[in-house]
Amino acid sequence: MTDSLRSAISAIAANKLRSALTMLGVVIGVGSVIAMIGIGEGTKQKSLEELEIMGSNRITVSPQRGRGGTGSDNALRVEDVGKLKSRIPAIKEITGVVSSRFSGQSTVKYGAFNKRTSVTGAEPQIQLIENARKMYAGRFYTQEDEAYMRRVAVLGWAVYEELFAGENAIGSTIKINNQNFEVVGVVDYKGGSGWMNPDDQVYIPLKTAQDRLLGTKDRLHMITMQGISPDVLTVIQADVEDVLYETRKSATGEELFRVFNQAESLEAIQTQSRLLSMLLAGIASVSLLVGGIGIMNIMLVSVTERTKEIGLRKAIGAKRSTILSQFLYESVVLCVMGGAIGTVLGIGATNMVAAAMQVPAVINTVAVFTAFMFSTGVGLFFGLYPAIRASALLPIEALRYE
Amino acid sequence: MSEMNIPPKAVIDTRALSKEYVMGEMVVRALREVSISIMNGEFVAIMGPSGSGKSTFMNMIGCLDRPSGGEYYLDGREVSRLGDNELAEIRNKYIGFVFQTFNLLPRTTAVKNVELPLLYGGVKNRTELAKSALERVGLAQRMDHKPNELSGGQQQRVAIARAIVTDPVLVLGDEPTGNLDTRTSFEIMALFQELNRAGKTVVIVTHEEDIAHHCNRVIRFRDGRVERDEKVENPTDAREELAKLPPVEQPVATA
Numbered sequence: 054m055t056d057s058l059r060s061a062i063s064a065i066a067a068n069k070l071r072s073a074l075t076m077l078g079v080v081i082g083v084g085s086v087i088a089m090i091g092i093g094e095g096t097k098q099k100s101l102e103e104l105e106i107m108g109s110n111r112i113t114v115s116p117q118r119g120r121g122g123t124g125s126d127n128a129l130r131v132e133d134v135g136k137l138k139s140r141i142p143a144i145k146e147i148t149g150v151v152s153s154r155f156s157g158q159s160t161v162k163y164g165a166f167n168k169r170t171s172v173t174g175a176e177p178q179i180q181l182i183e184n185a186r187k188m189y190a191g192r193f194y195t196q197e198d199e200a201y202m203r204r205v206a207v208l209g210w211a212v213y214e215e216l217f218a219g220e221n222a223i224g225s226t227i228k229i230n231n232q233n234f235e236v237v238g239v240v241d242y243k244g245g246s247g248w249m250n251p252d253d254q255v256y257i258p259l260k261t262a263q264d265r266l267l268g269t270k271d272r273l274h275m276i277t278m279q280g281i282s283p284d285v286l287t288v289i290q291a292d293v294e295d296v297l298y299e300t301r302k303s304a305t306g307e308e309l310f311r312v313f314n315q316a317e318s319l320e321a322i323q324t325q326s327r328l329l330s331m332l333l334a335g336i337a338s339v340s341l342l343v344g345g346i347g348i349m350n351i352m353l354v355s356v357t358e359r360t361k362e363i364g365l366r367k368a369i370g371a372k373r374s375t376i377l378s379q380f381l382y383e384s385v386v387l388c389v390m391g392g393a394i395g396t397v398l399g400i401g402a403t404n405m406v407a408a409a410m411q412v413p414a415v416i417n418t419v420a421v422f423t424a425f426m427f428s429t430g431v432g433l434f435f436g437l438y439p440a441i442r443a444s445a446l447l448p449i450e451a452l453r454y455e
Numbered sequence: 456m457s458e459m460n461i462p463p464k465a466v467i468d469t470r471a472l473s474k475e476y477v478m479g480e481m482v483v484r485a486l487r488e489v490s491i492s493i494m495n496g497e498f499v500a501i502m503g504p505s506g507s508g509k510s511t512f513m514n515m516i517g518c519l520d521r522p523s524g525g526e527y528y529l530d531g532r533e534v535s536r537l538g539d540n541e542l543a544e545i546r547n548k549y550i551g552f553v554f555q556t557f558n559l560l561p562r563t564t565a566v567k568n569v570e571l572p573l574l575y576g577g578v579k580n581r582t583e584l585a586k587s588a589l590e591r592v593g594l595a596q597r598m599d600h601k602p603n604e605l606s607g608g609q610q611q612r613v614a615i616a617r618a619i620v621t622d623p624v625l626v627l628g629d630e631p632t633g634n635l636d637t638r639t640s641f642e643i644m645a646l647f648q649e650l651n652r653a654g655k656t657v658v659i660v661t662h663e664e665d666i667a668h669h670c671n672r673v674i675r676f677r678d679g680r681v682e683r684d685e686k687v688e689n690p691t692d693a694r695e696e697l698a699k700l701p702p703v704e705q706p707v708a709t710a
Contacts, residue, residue, distance in 0.1 A: 056574055067562040365558045368519055369617065370547020370575040372540050448546070449519040452558070 061382035079391025082344030086424035087399025089337035094415035097326035115275035127309035147278035174262020191238030352435035364451025384436030472525035500667035503676030551618025608639035628659035645693035
């Protein structure tokens with residue numbers, strides 16, 4: 054056994070180019086599968102995390118703009134919030150929201166610094182609903198601030214960085230659309246992006262925003278709420294629509310409200326990432342196949358040489374079993390080495406691409422195992438196949454093989 | 456020449472040995488009931504035109520091929536009906552085969568090539584035995600060279616070392632000088648003669664009369680049968696022939 058292993062290793066060392074090319078096939082196959090699956094999974098995790106940043110189990114209702122026909126009442130009012138809260142027990146937290154996002158951005162100033170951002174007016178529950186529990190400094194505003202319509206503000210991380218650049222902000226006075234507000238807290242970095250970036254906003258009490266800043270009176274831009282669990286979101290959505298339509302009618306029968314159910318976007322993200330994963334897995338399969346064909350080619354090209362070699366080995370007294378075990382060892386050693394190199398390169402590539410794309414690097418052990426097995430299987434098959442055939446020949450037939 | 460005390464015992468004894476090949480619709484009878492005895496210590500040349508069956512006979516007695524009929528006693532044992540593994544063992548222990556095209560493992564050193572039969576025979580002190588076999592064929596200085604770093608003559612010496620390293624009763628050469636120039640051919644024949652004088656039974660196939668004349672006995676094949684089988688009176692001594700050849704041109708140093 055050790056002799057077979059030793060002669061397998063010396064055969065590998067003697068045929069460096071052939072060995073390297075065979076290994077390359079395995080390396081490409083295994084490496085690409087690991088990298089592709091890793092990146093796909095990473096992207097999916099990133100999407101889910103971003104959803105998590107926006108708060109979990111959320112449902113948001115907003116008026117369908119310009120729909121419903123003349124005479125339709127699709128405005129959301131403060132009293133709707135109370136009604137929904139009291140009628141639907143599956144709602145954990147709820148608040149009305151007004152936001153300068155809907156009326157053009159606001160300018161926030163501190164000293165010489167200013168930043169265009171959006172101002173969110175909402176009751177203090179928004180902290181829980183939007184998952185802004187973690188404060189970098191200070192506190193979130195309270196029900197008392199809300200009741201007294203205080204001019205207090207809680208800054209998102211991006212706004213804080215822009216205006217205060219790491220300095221203490223608590224107690225400072227900033228100007229929002231030229232009105233003074235006292236900074237009472239800064240929400241810690243959440244890592245969002247895009248139009249709805251939760252880091253790029255300023256929270257102020259709802260009534261303060263309605264009466265003092267945006268002048269929306271008792272109208273709301275939207276109502277946002279958190280369900281007690283992800284399972285009840287669909288039920289809540291139906292209940293919300295029931296309650297709202299009780300007192301309203303659409304003249305044309307069109308929808309008056311747009312309901313954003315996070316369960317749906319979760320599903321959308323999952324569908325999307327499943328598609329992405331399938332696409333990447335497809336690419337990886339092709340790479341695996343190409344690697345496999347590479348292995349096959351190099352093995353088949355060397356079949357004549359190998360058959361003659363086997364003829365010679367038999368002529369000087371090798372038994373069939375000895376030859377087979379030597380070739381088996383040779384293939385196993387090559388494939389395992391190739392697989393190990395491929396795994397290392399694949400993990401390395403996953404980490405590099407993940408870092409560049411700013412997604413977490415995920416190594417799927419099942420994918421690693423499957424790719425490893427496939428490449429090793431191909432390597433074994435095409436490594437052993439000529440040996441099985443040639444070792445069954447009479448020595449003279451193998452020696453004369455063309 | 457062989458005045459040593461060797462008991463007359465048949466190393467090779469074939470009885471009505473036949474071989475037929477089916478080629479398409481035709482049946483080619485390569486060997487037709489050949490019965491030959493070769494005694495211990497003989498040095499035999501097998502000759503004949505191509506297609507005469509000489510190579511087929513060689514492959515038969517080297518156990519590289521199986522006969523279609525007849526019997527073959529190697530060192531007193533009937534081997535023509537043995538199984539694959541037993542034949543492998545016979546080839547390993549009783550026979551050393553030297554090929555026209557050397558058939559060394561490429562990219563593998565001389566000493567590793569020579570060790571190979573010992574590896575298959577499960578012998579322990581392989582490197583030591585391989586080295587002494589290479590010394591015996593005059594390649595002590597070239598042990599760690601690979602075949603592509605050796606001349607044709609040197610490669611054939613490595614092949615001979617590989618053939619004798621297991622100390623077989625029978626050394627076979629299938630046109631061992633076929634790919635070599637005159638001087639190298641004589642060198643190889645000198646080596647075979649040395650082996651024979653040391654007691655080995657040697658059988659070679661050749662189609663060159665002067666090469667065959669180094670042997671004690673020449674068996675001529677024609678159409679799958681033995682045509683003539685005769686003793687050689689006063690065989691050529693390869694060493695003496697080598698001495699007669701003009702000296703090897705030494706490469707002139709260029710400034």
